Amino acid sequence: MLKIKNLYVNIEDKEILNDFNINIGSGEVHALMGPNGTGKSTLSKVILGNKKYTVKKGNIYFEGEDITKLSTDKIANKGIFLSNQLPCEIDGVSTADFLRTALNVKEDVPLYTFIKKINSALKDLNMDESMVHRSINKGFSGGEKKKNEILQMKVLEPKFIILDEIDSGLDVDSLKIVGENVTNYLKEHKDSSVLIITHYPRILEYIKPDFVHVMNDGQIKKTGTYELALEIEKNGYETYKNNSASIVSEL
Ligand code: ADP
Ligand code: MG
DSSP states (O other), X not given: OEEEEEEEEEETTEEEEEEEEEEEOTTOEEEEEOOTTSSHHHHHHHHTTOTTSEEEEEEEEXXXXXXXTOOHHHHHHTTEEEEOSSOOOEXXXXXXXXXXXXXXXXXXOOHHHHHHHHHHHHHHTTOOGGGGGSEETTTOOHHHHHHHHHHHHHHHOOSEEEEESTXXXXXXXXXXXXXXXXXXXXXXXXXXXXXXXXXXXXXXXXXXXXXXXXXXXXXXXXXEOHHHHHHHHHHOSGGGSSOOHHHHHTO
16 A cells, blocks of 8 residues: 655755665554654655655655655545644644545535534544634644544545554543544554554554564664564664664564
8 A cells, every 4th residue: 555665865964764665555554663763753744745855765655656746735635644743733723624624625525424423533532522613733732632633534534544653642541542543443444554653562552553663763674563562662772773684684
């Protein structure tokens, strides 16, 4: 579904991603872990076509099509969704208006259908109905912003979902709710795939990954299963610090 080949990305003159490769199949859940500043959020923004970052080399393919140079709206309309690490506040636009407008780009959704959909998502996420009528994320707590991202996911029904540190800022109850909502979404959308960026195995107890990747210095150093996430929690990232050919060759 999503394939990234030999991707090199700079911000200003600094190289962030260097020869980044990943292949995510339909219906798969991939977790991406790695120390701070290694380029995880950069990757998520580059996939969505953020033009602050310069793609020096390499390509991003979605369902076989090269999307590397497309604009963000075109990428989003293909069904790629990003829950940002730090969701922004947008004053003057309510979440409900934003979502209805976004859905209507593809087809006219009757108001009744839309209200039913948004209300059911609110209920699933244990969110107050008034939240969708407030300016997007304005004055929301960190955890409320994260839940609001999942609400958007549920309403927009993307094919490919990137969750950038969705677990940061969530209390234990909200973490459970968010985890269960993503898992249920995947049960109802069997072809959808997820790339979940996280530091902690905790969220992976709810959203079971098929693959866990460890990233460092702008590239994936090791790929494994859930056990790899547990190993990282125990031992940290020290082993994956240098460009260790021996680790890569084990794959
Ligand atoms: P991660 O998500 O893995 O913690 P990021 O992708 O956010 O890492 O950042 C990777 C590196 O790029 C960091 O060193 C960060 O300081 C740098 N970086 C990211 N955005 C910018 C920017 N707009 N200007 C300058 N440096 C940036
Ligand atoms: Mg980040």
